[in-house]
Amino acid sequence: MKCPFCGASETTVADTRVNEDGDIVRRRRRCLACDKRFSTYERAEIRLPQVVKKNGSRADFSREKLSASLWLALRKRPVTVEAVDAAIARIEEKLLAQGEREIPSEKIGEMVMRELKKIDKVAYVRFASVYRNFEDVDEFSDLVREVTRPVAERGRS
Incomplete structure (x- = not known):
């Protein structure tokens, strides 16, 4: 570690402490x-992949954008903050586990739809109808039928 005062590269560690959270x-x-x-501070750097948008541009992954999308779909629905935070954490874990440097926005959208389907079916239909850009009412009806069908029937089709 380089000294910030004189620039020398020879330093020794006199004391090491971990904060309460251990991070x-x-x-x-x-x-x-x-x-x-x-003093120096160390923390693990977790790099989520860059998001490749439909137009080919790239952007940093944004937890805030992900949260805003979920909450928009969940507007006026009886879902707890804890449930949404857990869904976001699961999506981030999946992204990290993939180990990719880039991920298409479509994959993130699919992850969001899977999480919404578990949390709230109405929010899932809201999000899917916008995300999949339905062209007509029949596509919307098919989605609603798929969500309302009993689980046993879904496996047969």
Whole structure:
């Protein structure tokens, strides 16, 4: 670690402490050249993949955008904040587990639809109708029928 005071590269660690949550490490360091002390902080860097949009442009993954999309579909529905936070966490975990540097926005949309289907069927239909860009009422009706069919029947089709 380079000393911020004199620029020397030789330092020693005098003390190491982990914060309460266990996700940040604070190290107290001493420069061997100028004998000054300074602190450094370490935290794991988790890089979610870049989102490749339909037009080919790329954007950083945004938890805020994901949350806003879910809440828009869930507007005025009896769903808890905890349920939405858990859905977002599951989507982020899946994205991290894939280990890809880029992911098409369509894949994220499919993940959102799977999570909404588990949380609230009305929100799922709302999101799917916009996401899939239905051209006519028949497509919408098919989706509603699929959601309202008993689970045993869904496996047969």
